[in-house]
Amino acid sequence: MKQQFLVFTDMDGTLLDHHTYSHRPAQAALNALKTLKIPVIPNTSKTFDEMKVLREQVGLEGPFIVENGAAIHIPHGFFSRKPANTQWINNHWVRQFSSRRSHWLSLITRLKKDFPNAFTHFSNMTIEEICEATGLEPQEAKRAANRHYGEPILWLGTEHQKKNFIEMIVAMGAKPLIGGRFLHISGECDKGGALRWLCNEFNRQYPDYQCTSVALGDGQNDIAMLDAADIAVRIKSPSNDFPPLKRTEHVYDSVAEGPQGWSDSLEQLLNLTL
Ligand SMILES: [Mg+2]
Known part of the structure; x- marks a missing residue:
């Protein structure tokens, strides 16, 4: 079976600098992941409208998870078939996990x-x-x-x-x-449930591949996502300690803060050439 990495990432304080909101230090790693066809999937408390702008700024084209796991938006073509239990909203397949x-x-x-x-x-x-x-x-x-x-x-x-x-x-x-x-x-939803759903859907749609999820986050609302992923990367924050996890295996802590820590961690874990 072939292995496919999926990278799930928090935005503020993780891919974006805590103070400046810049993703620049992670640009080379983002480029390398794009070349390797490894999707970078934002998993954030932000809204669809906020992500529409941010995805363009960062140059991300794949699926994204909004409002703390409340919904996943999947662009047409990411999967070869319609994803299960989704509706076509705002030009995306949307899987909703919360009431409106x-x-x-x-x-x-x-x-x-x-x-x-x-x-x-x-x-x-x-x-x-x-x-x-x-x-x-x-x-x-x-x-x-x-x-x-x-x-x-x-x-x-x-x-x-x-x-x-x-x-x-x-x-x-x-x-x-x-x-x-x-x-x-x-509603009763979190970033972890949304990650699990997308990985299951990936494995269902592409049975020849085994999906390996990597999650990166810096805050309390990332705990469910970090606990749910195959590999968890806690990004150092200038404002809080590393969030406490239930798991201890396959947990990595970045040395640098924000997007620099994001880049360094993925460079090591995925052997990126930057
Ligand atoms: Mg954060």
């Missing part, structure tokens, strides 16, 4: 009367308010705000109220994720 945003918004609306003035959320905020809360520029904020599978909540009330809110929304079937100033309300 409208579902989560209806749960949030039902809880509003129990938590008066304790929170606001993206769809209630103006672009100016989102810019102020996130530090994004207006164009970036628009792309970040166009979420399809979840809703970021900005908590204004007490920690005690927040704890009660989380308990209630979990009982309603949501999975809240605490990230920075926001509480992300979405």
